[in-house]
Amino acid sequence: MKVATIAGRAVHVDDEGFLTVYGEWDEDLAETLAARIGIELTDAHWKALRFLRDDYRSQGETATLRRVSVVGGIPTRQLFTLFPKKPAKKMAYIAGLPKPRGCV
Amino acid sequence: MRNLVVLGAGTAGTMVVNRLHRRLPRDWRITVVDRSDVHHYQPGYLFLPFGAYRPEQVAKPSRPLLPQGVDVICADIDQVMPELREVRLAGGRRLPYDRLVIATGVEPRPDQTPGMLDGGQWRRSIFDFYTYDGALQLASALRDFRGGRLVTHIVDMPIKCPVAPLEFTFLADAHLRRRGIRDRTDLVYATPLPGAFTQPVATRRLGTMLEHRGVTVEPDFLVERVDGTTLVSYDDRRIPFDLLVTVPLNMGAEFVARSGLGDELNLVPVDRHTLLSRSHPDIFALGDANDIPTSKAGSVAHFSVDVFVGNFLQHIAGRPMTGRFDGHANCFVESGDGKGLLIDFNYDTQPLPGTYPLPGVGPFRLLEERAVNHWGKLAFRWAYWHLLLPGRPIPLPAHMSMAGKHTEE
Numbered sequence: 001m002k003v004a005t006i007a008g009r010a011v012h013v014d015d016e017g018f019l020t021v022y023g024e025w026d027e028d029l030a031e032t033l034a035a036r037i038g039i040e041l042t043d044a045h046w047k048a049l050r051f052l053r054d055d056y057r058s059q060g061e062t063a064t065l066r067r068v069s070v071v072g073g074i075p076t077r078q079l080f081t082l083f084p085k086k087p088a089k090k091m092a093y094i095a096g097l098p099k100p101r102g103c104v
Numbered sequence: 105m106r107n108l109v110v111l112g113a114g115t116a117g118t119m120v121v122n123r124l125h126r127r128l129p130r131d132w133r134i135t136v137v138d139r140s141d142v143h144h145y146q147p148g149y150l151f152l153p154f155g156a157y158r159p160e161q162v163a164k165p166s167r168p169l170l171p172q173g174v175d176v177i178c179a180d181i182d183q184v185m186p187e188l189r190e191v192r193l194a195g196g197r198r199l200p201y202d203r204l205v206i207a208t209g210v211e212p213r214p215d216q217t218p219g220m221l222d223g224g225q226w227r228r229s230i231f232d233f234y235t236y237d238g239a240l241q242l243a244s245a246l247r248d249f250r251g252g253r254l255v256t257h258i259v260d261m262p263i264k265c266p267v268a269p270l271e272f273t274f275l276a277d278a279h280l281r282r283r284g285i286r287d288r289t290d291l292v293y294a295t296p297l298p299g300a301f302t303q304p305v306a307t308r309r310l311g312t313m314l315e316h317r318g319v320t321v322e323p324d325f326l327v328e329r330v331d332g333t334t335l336v337s338y339d340d341r342r343i344p345f346d347l348l349v350t351v352p353l354n355m356g357a358e359f360v361a362r363s364g365l366g367d368e369l370n371l372v373p374v375d376r377h378t379l380l381s382r383s384h385p386d387i388f389a390l391g392d393a394n395d396i397p398t399s400k401a402g403s404v405a406h407f408s409v410d411v412f413v414g415n416f417l418q419h420i421a422g423r424p425m426t427g428r429f430d431g432h433a434n435c436f437v438e439s440g441d442g443k444g445l446l447i448d449f450n451y452d453t454q455p456l457p458g459t460y461p462l463p464g465v466g467p468f469r470l471l472e473e474r475a476v477n478h479w480g481k482l483a484f485r486w487a488y489w490h491l492l493l494p495g496r497p498i499p500l501p502a503h504m505s506m507a508g509k510h511t512e513e
Contacts, residue, residue, distance in 0.1 A: 059373075061397070065326065066260060070368040077328065080338040086298070086324055101397045 007032040018092065018099045022056065025096030034094045041094075045082050048074050052095040062097045064088065106132050106420075109191055109201040111181055113138035113166050115146070115493070116391025116405035117207035122495035123413045125171045132420070135175040135199055137191070141166055144236055145488055146264070147402065147481075150271055150438065152239035153246050154279050161485070163236065169493050181208070184363040186384045202386065203420065206360065206372055209392040210264060210400060212238075212352040217259055219330035220352065229333055230348045233272060234264060245347060246279065251288030252346030254280075257335060258295050259327055259353045262369075264392055264400045267447070269293070269351055270300060270310055271438040276349075277317045278440030294322040294335060294343055303454035306447055309471050313439060354400070356393055371395040376451070377428040378415055379408060388412070398431040398451060406492060407432040410502035432504040434460070436481035444477035446470050450504040456511060461500055463508030470509065 001020055004013045011024045019025055030049060034041050041049075051072035055063045065088050069076045076087075083090040088100045108124065110117050113136050121136055128134070148162035170176055180194035184204065191199040212234045214221040220230060231242040256273045263269075273293055280286040293300070293314060300311040300321060314321055328338045335343040356370030365372050365381070372389035373382045376396045381387040390412060391405040398404055408429045415425035431451030438444045446468045447455035459466040467476050491498050 064261075067368050076326070077338050080326075085339065089298075 014099070016099065019096035020098065022096070025053075029096065030094050033096070037090060037093065039083065039090065039094065042082075044078070045094075048072065048079060048082065048091055049095045052091055052097060056095075056097050062088075062092045062095075062100045064100060106202040107200055108132055108134045108203050108205065109199050110134065110136045110205045110207060111138075111184075111191065112207035112209060112391075112393065113143065113170065113176070114207060114209050114391065115402045116209075116393075116409060117205070118143065118166070118169055118493045119406065119409045119495055120205060120207065120390060120412065121170055121174055122493065123409060124416065125174060126495075127413065127417060129420075132202075133175070135177065136170060137177045137179055137181060137193065137199070138166065139178065139180045141178045143169055143493075145485060146234075147488070148485060149233050149236065149239040150268055150275070152236075153233055153242040153272070154275055155243055155247075159236070159240065164489065169489075181357070181359040182362070183359055184365060184387075186363070186365070186387065189386065203416070204387045206365070206387065206389040206393050207391045208357040208360070210354040210356050210369075210371070211235075213355045214350075214352040216353040216355070217327055217330060219332075220350070223330050223332060225330070225333060225348075229346065230330070230350060232350055232352055234268070234351060234354075242349065246276075249285075249289075249347055251285045253290045253292065253344060254347045255292040255294055255335065255343055255345040255349070257293075257325075257327070257343075257348060257350040258297075259351060260296055262400055263351050263354045265435065266301070266399055266401075267310075267435050267437045269295075269349075270314070272349060273314065273319055274317065274440040275438055277319065291317070291319040292322060292343060292345075293319050294325045294327075296324065296326045298323050303449065305457070306449075306455040306471065309445075310437075313473075354392075360393070367395055369395075376431065378425050379412055379429065380419075380425070388416070396429075396431065399433040399435065401433055401435055402488070402492075403435060404431070404433045406498075407500075407502045430503050432502060436477055436484065438478065438481060439473050442478050443473045443475055444481050445473055446477045446480065448504060448509075453504060453506070453509075456509040458509035460508060461505075463505075465508075 001012050003010050007029055012020045014020055068074055079087040092100050142163050143166040145162040148157050151157045182192040182194050184191050212232050227241050232238040233242050256269050258269055280289050299307040301307040325337050327335050329336050360366040360370045372394050374389050374394040379388050392400040411427040411429040415427045418425050434448040436444050436446050448460050449455040457471040460468045460470050
């Protein structure tokens with residue numbers, strides 16, 4: 001596991017830069033992570049990110065797009081608008097959660 | 105008497121019943137419920153569209169596959185009442201249980217994608233091959249195919265046998281070449297994954313194999329709807345087709361949802377090492393029906409049942425379960441022209457090249473296209489009916505081994 005300095009803070013990350021320690025994340029960090037991939041966070045983004053954070057705490061897994069839409073109530077089409085091209089991966093990155101598991 | 109009720113007599117359910125029947129204490133009675141009295145060899149569906157198997161080679165009556173002395177009920181399941189510890193069948197019959205095993209698998213749900221089932225093209229230019237009927241009807245559609253755009257497509261993960269769509273594509277390429285119409289056909293592989301597969305080494309190998317066969321990969325393609333004969337993604341990419349071979353959304357059984365036991369895909373959340381329900385201490389979910397993060401595949405059912413049987417005997421004796429399932433899976437991957445690959449992996453280790461099951465010897469070669477792997481896949485059908493389902497010993501360890509694997513690429 002590597003340690004990276006993001007927003008002036010040392011955090012643990014994997015090879016692709018996903019945070020690996022749930023408690024090292026906060027909302028300021030999210031703004032920085034989002035900016036790194038060209039996203040400016042709005043209320044709509046935050047609704048998805050907060051769902052992801054809460055769901056991870058209870059489930060121990062990063063929610064899939066289908067779960068964010070069915071359980072979190074955010075339509076998939078909107079997730080593609082908010083986090084273009086790769087919404088599942090981008091949401092997890094900004095929310096400081098493990099990359100969604102590639103379901104093999 | 106104490107009651108074990110097993111819901112589903114597919115691969116996992118049949119194996120569990122055969123294994124536990126021999127080992128449960130005398131005061132336990134086993135009841136099995138399935139809505140069908142026919143057992144299908146699902147890996148055989150892949151070959152039906154190409155006429156390589158006859159239908160009767162992939163289906164047998166289920167009763168003779170289950171032991172005498174076990175109650176077998178052919179019925180639809182209405183609901184599980186976890187608080188009452190009973191199962192209600194359609195028609196009102198009630199089955200009390202002391203332990204419940206849910207092994208009702210997943211099924212393709214074309215109704216979940218707008219325009220797929222209801223757009224007028226289902227089983228005309230849109231086919232699936234994960235059902236017996238679908239595979240048979242695809243066989244005649246392929247016979248009539250004269251060239252054009254043939255698209256293999258996955259709606260969303262997880263799916264049963266995640267390598268099957270790749271295998272179908274390889275076999276279709278070989279089939280079209282044999283018929284001399286490959287140059288009149290565009291082959292497209294549309295997947296919600298970022299590449300051919302999820303794990304890096306296997307994705308490189310399998311991706312290269314698609315490339316060599318001139319297959320266009322459309323990665324990160326999450327379908328929103330089917331518009332006539334065009335797939336439309338949530339980010340408005342459009343893939344037209346003349347023949348679509350799709351893997352519809354895979355969902356667990358509806359009774360799981362009605363019983364409040366499922367997640368958003370009607371899969372039962374379980375502990376990934378013991379397969380015990382995360383909310384009910386007397387319910388296990390085996391095979392495709394659970395939510396463990398590995399392949400939905402018969403090999404996973406097999407290896408996990410190996411661990412489960414010992415655990416279950418401990419559990420009913422009130423002792424802690426000491427077996428831990430590691431997510432072990434392996435799959436033969438048909439690549440066409442009488443060759444195939446084999447992959448072997450678990451929760452923590454991606455598919456790697458090497459030899460299996462004997463280090464350095466094989467006979468199978470991991471992640472390499474070889475005839476021996478193809479013959480292994482064909483021989484497996486016999487082993488499935490005669491060794492695997494009856495629960496006879498197969499000399500393959502339940503846990504994945506690193507011996508014989510090469511970690512340097």
